[in-house]
Amino acid sequence: MTIHIQDLKFQxxxxxLDFERTQEQDVIVNLEIDYTYNSEFINYADVAxxxxxxxxxxxxxxxEDALEHLSALLKINFSNIxxxxxxxxxxxxLPxxxxxxxxxxxxxS
Incomplete structure (x- = not known):
């Protein structure tokens, strides 16, 4: 099975950069998760x-640090990924x- 989460947007x-450490900015996360489905599903709302x-x-x-941290955290929380x-x-x-x-x-697996 594959879960797709597209354009998850938040701040x-x-x-x-100095201003990035004090002011929130928009980010968009996209992901695909391939997982083994043996009557145990991954709740996409929990992932988001x-x-x-x-x-x-x-x-x-x-x-890059966010990607590494998030990937490890997702695998810990959803072992069937x-x-x-x-x-x-x-x-x-950038403008x-x-x-x-x-x-x-x-x-x-």
Whole structure:
């Protein structure tokens, strides 16, 4: 099975620039989770809440750090994940484009 969460948008502190450490900015999270479904499902509402709550609480410096932390946290909370494609976008950090960082995580089942 594959869960898709597209364009999960919220505000949080993320970044290394001075103003990014004091002013929340929009972020957009997209993910795909491939998981083994053996009568145990993954609640996508729980996934979305975990992502948003964690990013708002942790106030990451780098998107890369957020990706690594979130991937580990998702695997801990949802052990049947076998593949995770996670992307975090900062849509307003540059005036003429959106900036994203993504990674694909493969887990042993």
């Amino acid at each position: 949080c502190i993320i970044g290394i 809440a975990l992502l948003q709550d964690t990013m708002q609480k942790e106030k990451f410096l780098l998107i 076998i593949l995770l494609n996670l992307k975090i976008t900062k849509p307003s950090i 003429n484009c959106k900036v994203s960082v993504s990674n694909i995580y493969k887990f042993d």
